[in-house]
């Protein structure tokens with residue numbers, strides 16, 4: 001006997017489908033949750049989806065039943081060029097996934113590795129501030145999302161390959177185009193995923209777009225890997241402190257664990273998962289700060305006291321800056337860059353709150369809706385970092401009202417690097433410049449353009 005929770009009928013779903021043009025999926029699902037409750041189901045074509053929007057039920061998914069709910073549904077946008085077989089975020093929780101996750105935890109994102117590549121990121125932070133200084137001298141507005149994207153991309157390409165990917169505005173735009181298109185097509189509800197018979201027709205053109213951009217990025221990564229392999233053949237080659245040499249060493253020692261194909265697909269996922277999320281968070285944080293000048297002032301006061309006005313933030317300063325940390329948390333609460341986390345899939349039938357989640361169904365945790373729920377947060381729509389001061393809530397996956405990096409086995413492995421990038425970039429933007437919005441009538445939800453004014457060091 002299968003006991004499903006309530007949910008909208010097929011007719012309601014079809015009727016509301018047109019709203020998806022105006023509303024994002026998480027907004028529409030939040031509207032449904034208000035009607036049908038914190039665990040509801042939607043059946044469309046071959047996929048039954050469960051949407052969770054309460055911390056207690058999120059805990060059941062991300063912790064209690066994590067073992068059986070840790071596979072993924074694979075969107076067709078990912079199932080091209082064999083990527084589904086190698087994709088860390090989308091493969092099921094299989095042996096290869098366990099190996100890759102272990103490599104991420106113990107090697108790629110360990111404190112030791114991140115400390116070793118710290119100087120490379122410092123240099124990129126200086127380039128970021130120089131770019132903004134140039135705009136400041138010209139009195140020009142900065143497109144914050146684009147500037148943060150360029151720096152995040154170069155943080156990652158230096159941490160991975162010891163080199164800049166984006167040297168010019170043209171290169172930045174090329175990578176931004178590739179990664180934004182991939183994130184968009186992977187996140188777009190695709191009719192083919194619900195009605196596989198439509199696969200041949202690719203009615204929304206999603207497969208075509210994702211093939212084009214995945215191919216481009218795989219080729220770029222492949223050329224860097226091939227180049228490095230040639231360099232490593234030389235007798236006097238000195239190993240670099242980056243992730244590529246670390247993975248090539250693992251592959252040399254154990255070709256079954258790691259090889260060039262796995263390396264290529266892994267880096268692709270790390271670039272796609274790491275750049276858009278981090279730069280979006282920086283852009284939203286700056287939009288909130290410019291909109292809430294008293295928060296900006298308080299953040300500047302803390303930075304002035306701890307590191308001195310106009311100085312650049314060091315990764316080791318982060319723990320001394322509780323208000324800056326609270327700003328990052330508050331931004332992730334209101335603007336989670338993965339608003340529905342990533343879809344999970346039930347390996348077997350699982351019982352939650354007396355309801356059955358049948359094997360094969362998809363589970364979405366609506367992080368966005370929980371972040372704005374008035375029964376969880378006082379004045380949820382207010383940007384109020386103070387709510388996190390003196391609170392033990394963090395984003396490490398144990399507080400289920402706030403899991404912007406997910407939780408359980410599938411939690412984000414890039415979080416330690418994301419934390420370093422977010423705080424140093426945001427802290428330096430606040431401490432080195434005053435900011436004026438280019439167009440005060442522009443809505444807070446729109447992409448941010450702001451004019452920097454360099455602050456003088458004391």
Ligand code: HEM
Pocket residue numbers: 088089090101156269270271273274275277278281336337338341342343403404405406407408409410411412413414415417418
């Ligand atoms: C603000 C920054 C970031 C946010 C908010 C974020 C958020 C997330 C979330 C919500 C998930 C899904 C977790 C789940 O299913 O429970 C995830 C997975 C993942 N993230 Fe991140 N992420 C960020 C940065 C990064 C960075 C910098 C990297 C790597 C360079 C990265 C790599 C990954 C990977 C590989 C996965 C898949 C893990 C798996 O399926 O086992 N992320 N991230």
